[in-house]
Amino acid sequence: MRLAIAIALLGSPAIADPAIVEAVDATRSANGWRFDVTLRHPDTGWDHYADAWQVLDADGNVLGLRELAHPHETEQPFTRSLSGVQIPDGIDTVYVQARCLIDGWGDKPVPIALPE
Numbered sequence: 001m002r003l004a005i006a007i008a009l010l011g012s013p014a015i016a017d018p019a020i021v022e023a024v025d026a027t028r029s030a031n032g033w034r035f036d037v038t039l040r041h042p043d044t045g046w047d048h049y050a051d052a053w054q055v056l057d058a059d060g061n062v063l064g065l066r067e068l069a070h071p072h073e074t075e076q077p078f079t080r081s082l083s084g085v086q087i088p089d090g091i092d093t094v095y096v097q098a099r100c101l102i103d104g105w106g107d108k109p110v111p112i113a114l115p116e
Contacts, residue, residue, distance in 0.1 A: 019098035
């Protein structure tokens with residue numbers, strides 16, 4: 001943290017504000033899987049906010065996408081859900097990745113072991 005502050009004070013490019021996946025709850029139902037995902041991001045308004053998250057398989061294929069329609073600058077962290085996600089048989093781990101309107105998709109999707 002101190003290094004990042006020192007770099008910023010020296011005039012280096014601004015450090016990105018990635019959307020962070022803080023928690024994921026996955027539940028199986030008759031219609032597929034429901035994902036409740038909690039994100040944190042320093043939303044500042046309509047010009048800079050966390051605008052989506054997605055569920056991926058190990059190969060990076062998108063299994064589900066949840067678009068976020070507005071900023072959450074006064075609600076941090078916040079949780080949004082997506083139902084009906086179809087997970088192919090044999091997959092026991094998926095990955096959740098968040099997106100920021102400015103900074104794009106986070107670098108490291110978070111692995112989620114699916115309950116049996």
